[in-house]
Amino acid sequence: MQYSYLCFTFILLTISFKAPFTRSENFSCNSNDLRSLTSFSRSIDYGLDWNTSDSNCCTWIGVTCDNSTVSSKRVVRLELGSKRLNGIISESLAGLDQLRILNFSQNFLHGYLPARLLHLQNLEIIDSSNNDLVGPLPGGSNLSLIRYVDISRNNFNGSVDAALCESSSYIHTLNLGNNYFTGEVPANFGRCSSLQQLFLNDNQLSGNLPKSLWQLRNLRILHLQHNLVSGPLNDEIGKLSNLVELDISSNKFSGILPDVFERLKLENFFASSNNFSGHLPMSLVNSPYIVILNLNNNTLKGPINLNCSAMVHLTSVDLGSNNFHGPLPDVISSCQRLTNLNLARNNLGGEVPFAFKNLQALRSLSLSNNSLVNISSALAILQHCRNLTSLFLSFNFHGEQMPRNVNFQFRNLRALAIPYCELTGSIPTWLSGSKMLQLLDLSWNRLYGTIPFWFHEFKYLFYMDLSNNSFTGEVPESLTELQGLINMKISSEGLSLGFPLFSFVADGAKLKYKGIWGFRPTLDLSYNKLTGPLWPGEIPLSLEKLSFLSKFSIAYNQLHGDIPTGGQFLTFPPSSFEGNKGLREQQLTRFQPQQAPHDVQLADEEMTIIGLQFGLGVMTGFLFTVTLCFASGWVELFDEGERLRCGVSPYLSDSSFSSMEILRRRHTHTYHHNKQVVDNVIVSCTPKAQEDNTKCLNNGGS
Ligand SMILES: *[C@@H]1O[C@H](CO)[C@@H](O)[C@H](O)[C@H]1NC(C)=O
Ligand SMILES: *[C@@H]1O[C@H](CO)[C@@H](O)[C@H](O)[C@H]1NC(C)=O
Ligand SMILES: *[C@@H]1O[C@H](CO)[C@@H](O)[C@H](O)[C@H]1NC(C)=O
Ligand SMILES: *[C@@H]1O[C@H](CO)[C@@H](O)[C@H](O)[C@H]1NC(C)=O
Ligand SMILES: *[C@@H]1O[C@H](CO)[C@@H](O)[C@H](O)[C@H]1NC(C)=O
Ligand SMILES: *[C@@H]1O[C@H](CO)[C@@H](O)[C@H](O)[C@H]1NC(C)=O
Ligand SMILES: *[C@@H]1O[C@H](CO)[C@@H](O)[C@H](O)[C@H]1NC(C)=O
Ligand SMILES: *[C@@H]1O[C@H](CO)[C@@H](O)[C@H](O)[C@H]1NC(C)=O
Ligand SMILES: *[C@@H]1O[C@H](CO)[C@@H](O)[C@H](O)[C@H]1NC(C)=O
Ligand SMILES: *[C@@H]1O[C@H](CO)[C@@H](O)[C@H](O)[C@H]1NC(C)=O
Ligand SMILES: *[C@@H]1O[C@H](CO)[C@@H](O)[C@H](O)[C@H]1NC(C)=O
Numbered sequence: 001m002q003y004s005y006l007c008f009t010f011i012l013l014t015i016s017f018k019a020p021f022t023r024s025e026n027f028s029c030n031s032n033d034l035r036s037l038t039s040f041s042r043s044i045d046y047g048l049d050w051n052t053s054d055s056n057c058c059t060w061i062g063v064t065c066d067n068s069t070v071s072s073k074r075v076v077r078l079e080l081g082s083k084r085l086n087g088i089i090s091e092s093l094a095g096l097d098q099l100r101i102l103n104f105s106q107n108f109l110h111g112y113l114p115a116r117l118l119h120l121q122n123l124e125i126i127d128s129s130n131n132d133l134v135g136p137l138p139g140g141s142n143l144s145l146i147r148y149v150d151i152s153r154n155n156f157n158g159s160v161d162a163a164l165c166e167s168s169s170y171i172h173t174l175n176l177g178n179n180y181f182t183g184e185v186p187a188n189f190g191r192c193s194s195l196q197q198l199f200l201n202d203n204q205l206s207g208n209l210p211k212s213l214w215q216l217r218n219l220r221i222l223h224l225q226h227n228l229v230s231g232p233l234n235d236e237i238g239k240l241s242n243l244v245e246l247d248i249s250s251n252k253f254s255g256i257l258p259d260v261f262e263r264l265k266l267e268n269f270f271a272s273s274n275n276f277s278g279h280l281p282m283s284l285v286n287s288p289y290i291v292i293l294n295l296n297n298n299t300l301k302g303p304i305n306l307n308c309s310a311m312v313h314l315t316s317v318d319l320g321s322n323n324f325h326g327p328l329p330d331v332i333s334s335c336q337r338l339t340n341l342n343l344a345r346n347n348l349g350g351e352v353p354f355a356f357k358n359l360q361a362l363r364s365l366s367l368s369n370n371s372l373v374n375i376s377s378a379l380a381i382l383q384h385c386r387n388l389t390s391l392f393l394s395f396n397f398h399g400e401q402m403p404r405n406v407n408f409q410f411r412n413l414r415a416l417a418i419p420y421c422e423l424t425g426s427i428p429t430w431l432s433g434s435k436m437l438q439l440l441d442l443s444w445n446r447l448y449g450t451i452p453f454w455f456h457e458f459k460y461l462f463y464m465d466l467s468n469n470s471f472t473g474e475v476p477e478s479l480t481e482l483q484g485l486i487n488m489k490i491s492s493e494g495l496s497l498g499f500p501l502f503s504f505v506a507d508g509a510k511l512k513y514k515g516i517w518g519f520r521p522t523l524d525l526s527y528n529k530l531t532g533p534l535w536p537g538e539i540p541l542s543l544e545k546l547s548f549l550s551k552f553s554i555a556y557n558q559l560h561g562d563i564p565t566g567g568q569f570l571t572f573p574p575s576s577f578e579g580n581k582g583l584r585e586q587q588l589t590r591f592q593p594q595q596a597p598h599d600v601q602l603a604d605e606e607m608t609i610i611g612l613q614f615g616l617g618v619m620t621g622f623l624f625t626v627t628l629c630f631a632s633g634w635v636e637l638f639d640e641g642e643r644l645r646c647g648v649s650p651y652l653s654d655s656s657f658s659s660m661e662i663l664r665r666r667h668t669h670t671y672h673h674n675k676q677v678v679d680n681v682i683v684s685c686t687p688k689a690q691e692d693n694t695k696c697l698n699n700g701g702s
């Protein structure tokens, strides 16, 4: 009895001790998988913190094994996105024959994508986007279970090929965007019948689109923008009854737009910067589905006959830079949801229709460069659009009088631009009610009188251009109290413009902006008739705090006295002050490197800013950089095939340095664009840029 009790206890103990033991022993990965991964880890120079002496690879970071109970578990997922991996992708990974998910996205992997990986029979998802992979696409893939392929934002070249999707009847997403693919879109894409999303954008694809593309009946999103595709847009696109988004902008399409939109459920249609001609098709201007319509920069003509009774979902319309003519269409005013309207650079004339006051949802409006008349009535009507935040009316109202003694109310206005109109009169008092103003451009008019004292009440204003007018009197000292130029936080609440904006600079160059945040903090009072001293006496303390003003100019006035030396005044070039006979430069040396603020973490030793050693006066360096980058207004960086839309932050102050995000110097490589500016430039991703999935690294990485 006692013996059997003991025996029973022994067995119990054995079981209870053995059970976890065997489980842990069983819980180890398949030896082939272990070999594959170990060999892969050797081809990664850094970024992978795997403990390869632990033979249970199922516990390694990013590795997932299946739930099978067999003693050797199989690796089914390898997820190593955003790990800053640097190295090549070893072919040994092809040994992971149970692999279902492979994710290497957002790393610094270079070299080729091994062809054998494209024969993994169980692979369902492959995401190697945003790396530095090169070469042509490996041919002959056989991925019968693949559902999702994303190899965008690499340096792949050669021709595109539908082999990746042809072999699978499950594939719904194929992303080959942002590479260097050339040649035509091949006809065999027509066989990827399960495709719902196809991204071929930002390559160098040319020729006409194959008809077979219009057989992809499940297609919902097609991106072809930024290629060289030509020819007309085929009527057969009407067969894509599930298409909701089509982006073919910045290609070489021509001919008329097909009148097949009644058959499409298209919501977002982007076809800007092509050579489409003719009128807007009836089915398009009556589409109940369209939400965003962008046909900017084509050669479309005729009246703008949008039927808002039918287009009930329309929120954004960009028909700028075309040849539309006639009066401004008052039918637009019944588009109740319209928030963005750009009709700039057409041949529209007459007055702003009275009915425009019904555009209660309207936030951004540009009517620049048409032949509009009667600015008084235009403003009287538009003030009723209570949500209006951006109003651009440049190159209109030629020689009219700025309405002054009226009580317009533009309470929500953040950006107002009425330059190049040769307007006479003075700065209207009603403007003082626009307390939210961040950007004001009234340059190139014939405005006179003084700059009102109440300007300092615009606590968000950080861009003010009153140049090329006839303003008299002194430069109000209160301008040095503009909170938007002192407190970075205030002006960084920039708003999106709803459509890209161009401004014109003296040499005929164009600046392109997508949001107010793209503008350089500016005070431009040049070419006026201002008199008196430039801020008399001591440098106002507030002036020292104007710490991130990028452009300051009072050139060509009649000012006298000493040029201030404090704060940022060190960094403005002499051209900011020239043309004032009485202005004296005090003893100072401009552009002298300053001491780096002590909270700055210096990045790589290698880091240089366009030739300047980084350690050399960080403050000056940054300003210099910012100025250079803003010479193109909005910097679109092409970094190894990956399109970085990083706005260079104008918001620099001591406290912003430590959090400054820096695009780290990577290998020596060829940039396709902007090389001279991009190389080692310091950029900070704006919130928009982060949405765009760009890789911006903190100083040197950690
Ligand atoms: C451990 O593996 C052995 C065979 O090697 C098997 O008999 C046993 O059931 C496995 N145990 C567990 C907990 O999976
Ligand atoms: C790596 O794994 C081995 C074996 O399991 C273990 O002894 C060692 O402590 C681990 N090292 C680290 C740094 O975790
Ligand atoms: C393992 O099983 C759990 C619970 O059933 C499940 O949530 C998990 O997704 C499975 N893992 C794999 C890799 O199949
Ligand atoms: C791959 O990993 C990244 C993060 O590292 C993630 O954002 C992305 O969604 C993953 N891809 C897929 C297809 O799940
Ligand atoms: C693809 O793989 C499957 C399964 O291994 C095989 O039956 C088929 O013949 C292969 N197809 C090609 C084109 O290699
Ligand atoms: C692809 O790029 C490599 C390296 O830049 C180049 O040598 C090769 O000629 C390119 N191939 C094609 C088809 O453009
Ligand atoms: C307008 O389109 C033409 C090509 O049709 C292109 O060259 C040009 O850069 C575009 N302009 C803008 C401002 O996008
Ligand atoms: C645009 O199309 C017209 C015909 O509609 C043609 O005459 C013109 O040359 C084309 N322009 C470009 C830049 O291709
Ligand atoms: C505008 O749309 C409405 C509603 O779909 C329709 O009844 C009307 O005929 C259309 N007007 C024109 C001019 O097409
Ligand atoms: C204004 O539009 C006309 C065409 O309508 C164009 O030729 C001219 O360059 C435009 N000017 C500006 C400053 O945009
Ligand atoms: C005006 O803007 C406010 C705040 O963004 C929003 O709640 C409101 O719906 C807008 N009005 C219209 C008519 O869209």
Ligand SMILES: *[C@@H]1O[C@H](CO)[C@@H](O)[C@H](O)[C@H]1NC(C)=O
Residues within 6 Å of the ligand: 374, 376, 377
């Ligand atoms: C401008 O419009 C207003 C109101 O609509 C009108 O009274 C005035 O006569 C117009 N001015 C000109 C110059 O047409």
